[in-house]
Amino acid sequence: MAGLIVLTVCALLLAAFLGRKLYLLKQDVYRFADQLEKSLDGIISGKEPGEDCEDEVCGDVACGDCEDEDTLWGKIYEKLRRADHIWQRKEEESLSEKNKMKELISDISHQTKTPVANLKLCMEILQDEPMSERAEEFLNSMEGQIEKLDFLIQGMVKISRLETGVITIRDRESDLRATIGRAVAAIVPKAEEKQIRLYVDCDREIQIRHDGKWTEEAIFNLLDNGVKYTDAGGEIHIEVKVQEMFIQICIRDTGKGIAPERQAEIFTRFYREPEVHEQEGIGIGLYLARKIIELQKGYIEVKSEVGEGAEFRIYLLNT
Known part of the structure; x- marks a missing residue:
């Protein structure tokens, strides 16, 4: 009888111990998920991972553990920080490339606009001059080709501006x-x-x-x-x-x-x-x-x- 009582008490103690462990594990999971969510929100809003981290928010996985790579959160934090730095660098490179492309497109547009305009002006002057029928035929052909060239350049500039985000839709x-x-x-x-x-x-x-x-x-x-x-x-x-x-x-x-x-x-x-x-x-x-x-x-x-x-x-x- 005494042995049965001892076994029952041991079983209850074991159940209480396991219940406590399960409760603490669940609390750790909830805190980890909460901290991960806050860090991801910070990255989305342009902040460093853990930048808004405060002890009263983070609980046991607080700011001090962010630098400790031996903890699970420390490892995750370090990965998030590296990923954030990579994304920032890529964004800076993308912005730099976009600015270079913007300058290139503007330069191409400017450099081609003047000679095409001059060609059109010369064409108009020549069309007022007396010339043979064959010369007039060639002149009309040149006029058509100049119009095509102008259309092609303007089209390419529009495509480049849209695709590189130089021109944005303003609705x-x-x-x-x-x-x-x-x-x-x-x-x-x-x-x-x-x-x-x-x-x-x-x-x-x-x-x-x-x-x-x-x-x-x-x-x-x-x-x-x-x-x-x-x-x-x-x-x-x-x-x-x-x-x-x-x-x-x-x-x-x-x-x-x-x-x-x-x-x-x-x-x-x-x-x-x-x-x-x-x-x-x-x-x-x-x-x-x-x-x-x-x-x-x-x-x-x-x-x-x-x-x-x-x-x-x-x-x-x-x-």
């Missing part, structure tokens, strides 16, 4: 209809040359947050693509639909259409369909349009069949 609440109107007005001369009729269905102001300048650029590029690949006498329809989460801008043309297997490729840089190389362009308009809309947390989709025209849909957040 503010403004009238989307006015943005669309500017893009349509810019494409009218090209459309009139091919006798392509433009129709716009947007009968009211739509106030949303967007970058008017760059969104206009994206819409213009889609319209330019439509005019380029639509035969003379065709049509382009622009329709705006207000949805619950998005504003949809639909641009539909009566052009040659796009094969389904190529529809993913048309938004890549410098992509041009094999059968349209006689058309002007270098294959950056749709890429730029997609990039601009994505930077505004929107997206573009295309629906098309060969010979049945193309329909591009821009989706911008309705906020």
